[in-house]
Amino acid sequence: MEAAREIYWNVGHGVILPMYFFAAGAAAVCLYGFARRIRVYGLGGPLDRSSNPFLRLRLAAAWAFAQVKVLRAAFPGIFHAAFFWFFLLLFAGTLLIVAQVDFTLPLFGFSFLKGAFYKGYSLTLDLAGLGAIAALLVFFARRFIARPEGLETSWDDYLVHGLLLLILITGFWIEGARMAATEMKGDVALARFSPVGMAAAGFLASWQEGALLSSHKVLWWSHLLLALGLIALIPFTRLRHLFLVPANYFFASLEPKGALKTLNLSDENAQSFGAGKVKDLTWKDIFDSDACVSCKRCQDECPAYATGKPLSPMQVVHKLKDCAFSGPETDIVAAVTDAALWACTTCGACQETCPAGVEHVGKIIEMRRNMTLMKGEFAGAEGRSAASSLEVNKNPFGLPYAERADWAAGLDVRILAEHAEADIIYFAGCYASFDRRNRIVAQKFIEICNHSGIRVGILGKEEKCCGEPVRKLGNEYLYQELAAENIRALNGYKVSRIVTACPHCRHTLGLHYRDLGLNAEVVHHSVFVNDLLKSGRLKTRAERFDFTYHDSCYLSRYSGTVEEPREVLKAAGGVLAEMRKNKTESFCCGGGGGRVLLEEKEGRKICAERIKMAQATGMPLVVSNCPFCLTMLEDGIKTSNCEEKLQARDLAEIVAERLA
Amino acid sequence: MKILVCVKQVPDMASKFKPNAANVWFDETDLAFRMNEYDEYAVEEAIRLKEQLDSGSADLVVLSIGPSRVVEAVKKALAMGCDRGVHIRDDESYLKDPWQIASLVAAYAKGEHFDIVFTGMQSLDRGSAQVGPTLAEALGYSCVTTVIGFSLEGGVITAKRELEGGAKGVIRLKLPAVITCQLGLNTPRYPTLPNIMKARKKEIAVFEVAELGVENPRTVTERFFAPVKKGCGLVLEGEAAALAGKVVEILKQSTIVLRGQP
Numbered sequence: 001m002e003a004a005r006e007i008y009w010n011v012g013h014g015v016i017l018p019m020y021f022f023a024a025g026a027a028a029v030c031l032y033g034f035a036r037r038i039r040v041y042g043l044g045g046p047l048d049r050s051s052n053p054f055l056r057l058r059l060a061a062a063w064a065f066a067q068v069k070v071l072r073a074a075f076p077g078i079f080h081a082a083f084f085w086f087f088l089l090l091f092a093g094t095l096l097i098v099a100q101v102d103f104t105l106p107l108f109g110f111s112f113l114k115g116a117f118y119k120g121y122s123l124t125l126d127l128a129g130l131g132a133i134a135a136l137l138v139f140f141a142r143r144f145i146a147r148p149e150g151l152e153t154s155w156d157d158y159l160v161h162g163l164l165l166l167i168l169i170t171g172f173w174i175e176g177a178r179m180a181a182t183e184m185k186g187d188v189a190l191a192r193f194s195p196v197g198m199a200a201a202g203f204l205a206s207w208q209e210g211a212l213l214s215s216h217k218v219l220w221w222s223h224l225l226l227a228l229g230l231i232a233l234i235p236f237t238r239l240r241h242l243f244l245v246p247a248n249y250f251f252a253s254l255e256p257k258g259a260l261k262t263l264n265l266s267d268e269n270a271q272s273f274g275a276g277k278v279k280d281l282t283w284k285d286i287f288d289s290d291a292c293v294s295c296k297r298c299q300d301e302c303p304a305y306a307t308g309k310p311l312s313p314m315q316v317v318h319k320l321k322d323c324a325f326s327g328p329e330t331d332i333v334a335a336v337t338d339a340a341l342w343a344c345t346t347c348g349a350c351q352e353t354c355p356a357g358v359e360h361v362g363k364i365i366e367m368r369r370n371m372t373l374m375k376g377e378f379a380g381a382e383g384r385s386a387a388s389s390l391e392v393n394k395n396p397f398g399l400p401y402a403e404r405a406d407w408a409a410g411l412d413v414r415i416l417a418e419h420a421e422a423d424i425i426y427f428a429g430c431y432a433s434f435d436r437r438n439r440i441v442a443q444k445f446i447e448i449c450n451h452s453g454i455r456v457g458i459l460g461k462e463e464k465c466c467g468e469p470v471r472k473l474g475n476e477y478l479y480q481e482l483a484a485e486n487i488r489a490l491n492g493y494k495v496s497r498i499v500t501a502c503p504h505c506r507h508t509l510g511l512h513y514r515d516l517g518l519n520a521e522v523v524h525h526s527v528f529v530n531d532l533l534k535s536g537r538l539k540t541r542a543e544r545f546d547f548t549y550h551d552s553c554y555l556s557r558y559s560g561t562v563e564e565p566r567e568v569l570k571a572a573g574g575v576l577a578e579m580r581k582n583k584t585e586s587f588c589c590g591g592g593g594g595r596v597l598l599e600e601k602e603g604r605k606i607c608a609e610r611i612k613m614a615q616a617t618g619m620p621l622v623v624s625n626c627p628f629c630l631t632m633l634e635d636g637i638k639t640s641n642c643e644e645k646l647q648a649r650d651l652a653e654i655v656a657e658r659l660a
Numbered sequence: 661m662k663i664l665v666c667v668k669q670v671p672d673m674a675s676k677f678k679p680n681a682a683n684v685w686f687d688e689t690d691l692a693f694r695m696n697e698y699d700e701y702a703v704e705e706a707i708r709l710k711e712q713l714d715s716g717s718a719d720l721v722v723l724s725i726g727p728s729r730v731v732e733a734v735k736k737a738l739a740m741g742c743d744r745g746v747h748i749r750d751d752e753s754y755l756k757d758p759w760q761i762a763s764l765v766a767a768y769a770k771g772e773h774f775d776i777v778f779t780g781m782q783s784l785d786r787g788s789a790q791v792g793p794t795l796a797e798a799l800g801y802s803c804v805t806t807v808i809g810f811s812l813e814g815g816v817i818t819a820k821r822e823l824e825g826g827a828k829g830v831i832r833l834k835l836p837a838v839i840t841c842q843l844g845l846n847t848p849r850y851p852t853l854p855n856i857m858k859a860r861k862k863e864i865a866v867f868e869v870a871e872l873g874v875e876n877p878r879t880v881t882e883r884f885f886a887p888v889k890k891g892c893g894l895v896l897e898g899e900a901a902a903l904a905g906k907v908v909e910i911l912k913q914s915t916i917v918l919r920g921q922p
Contacts, residue, residue: 374852393692398672400672400675402676
């Protein structure tokens, strides 16, 4: 006889009708649950996330089935992935049975669960079930015994974890009872292809046939009802992530990282700006909040949370969800709290690590926009005075705008208003223009350009703050005013390449100004210098120095510039020891999101935390390439009293010392 | 109730000032302008009063004298919440003394019958602190200056004002009145975007300075110059004990505080 097993053994084909009846009931409850949730998502405003559907499908499938994002945190990611893959096998196995018994066999008299295929099938499913139990036990140990800090556990977790374990155990019990009554008595060779079932059968070997048969029947029904119950519970428990997370992958933004909606400020009919109530959010924001699996990875990566500030990206998302489910008029800013909202550096670490594809930063900025544009609120008096300085002198320091080009006095730099011909426009930004430390960086960059024969033009007093810090603090109006003035000035010159040493200026001019009419290429100085080196236009001599490198969030995480600065520094003779948290997983200096303009009153200093990581490398030098980072790192070095052991410098300073 | 608030646009005080060609005022090249700080308190207090009164019954007018750039200050006040603007256009307002400025405002305000006038206690550039009281005199209104607390109840103003030496005084006065505002009165609001948009549609009436009639000046600016540098700070560095000796030496040589001591 060919290897196979009798499907519906002991329970009889009479169960098919009631089984499908219950299955339909479970599916109906599941659909109803999702339908109710979809109504809540609909409280949010429109947002198009349907462009390029095939690309979206491919991404969603790849990220979901390969568990790409889940595996970014090796533990517990690997156990989640293993459980997912094992359960997927079990589910596929069940579907194969349905396919044979209810379709191919009655319709075409064809069965395929037999012979060698059946043996492989049986072995695979048995091992998958065992693997799933093992992974589940790790979940139990982590969630209920080890209880990592910040992990929230509710009734939902007990229910879902318990149900899954019961389903797996009852499955093996049924298999064991069937095998004890059949295969173990006749075809032991076949039984070997169900090793876990065989062990279960061994455990039941002493049972009377009658007890085996009746326990099999009872457990068969229990297993079925538990499994259907699990399906019915999906929308009501954390299990909904089975559908919502892959869907959220599908709805992921295909725009460049850090893209922000440019508000239409001349819209006379606009009642409200930014997000103050649930109805001001988009459907995707609410969908995100429901897709959140509370894994707390965002919280673990958040520099504000790590230094004791009242912000947890996970709690922001949780609160938005609570608000969404309590109605369209719910005040989300009050729920999230302004203290949490102002604490964000918009570094994007939360979003980068989120396995569910939640987009945190945009929501925070929308809420800040509401606070700023609708209520005229500020993050402290220093935020107010920076905004007023920007209005008057176009820099946040309140220094005279006419002195903006003073840093370039005596250098071989052309002020474009006087001399419109140049190879590049160097957009200095406020820090390089006015901050004493960062002026040196600008001067060193000019030295590099001069040495390479690049003619540099600057806007001088025509240049204004790019508007990035105030935009991230929510002041879209002031940002657009500054941007319009810069764009008018930049477009007035026929220089198509803009170089800046500030990743914030680069990101804003290169990406955000596109919406407002600037189309020039905007390059960060570390990429520009790398290109000069590669083309042979710039020659440096390698002179050994030991260093660690701090990735600016806006350069690495947002713009993907990771290798170029490292290549430049290595070419200059640098020996690099990487810090913990580097490249796209870098830890913010604390200066992003406009925070560079604000005092850090709550918790510990983020910059001091980063300096600790730099010190752990044992290197005497931390190199960065962002004026905010340099400022914050130097502040961190002072705060940590380690000026003797650690120095912070910009890439341009290192290169300029090694011109050949 | 009709409320008038008078604002001046002044250069940012962080700027570097150079005398103009006639040497009687500063050269405006490369200067950034903003609303006079004390006038911002005046605007804020006027808006708070308007909000306290029934919204429909108050008419809040903001007025500024100067070249076309001062419209920016008027627009800011409108965005903060004033109802309509008045621009008295005068490219030579910087040459006018407080008497002339107060007379111009009075010439406009006489026919308008304002119940209350708010303005800053002085401007950051000329700093005469005379326009407010002079205006009150010209209009025959009661007046209180350097106000740091204001309330209006039953037609009576209760104003807290700052006196010399840190003392405070509380004054009660009847309408109509001129109030000049001092730092500490309030924190001016930041205009919200909907209010900025509404302000774009608000009326700004323009008067040529000649229409209102210019009085003869009572004072004339003789010369504009930077104060003569008299001395400078000195930073000593080193060990505390050695520094103490140096300080004593400097005190002995350059001052009289240790004269007669052994």
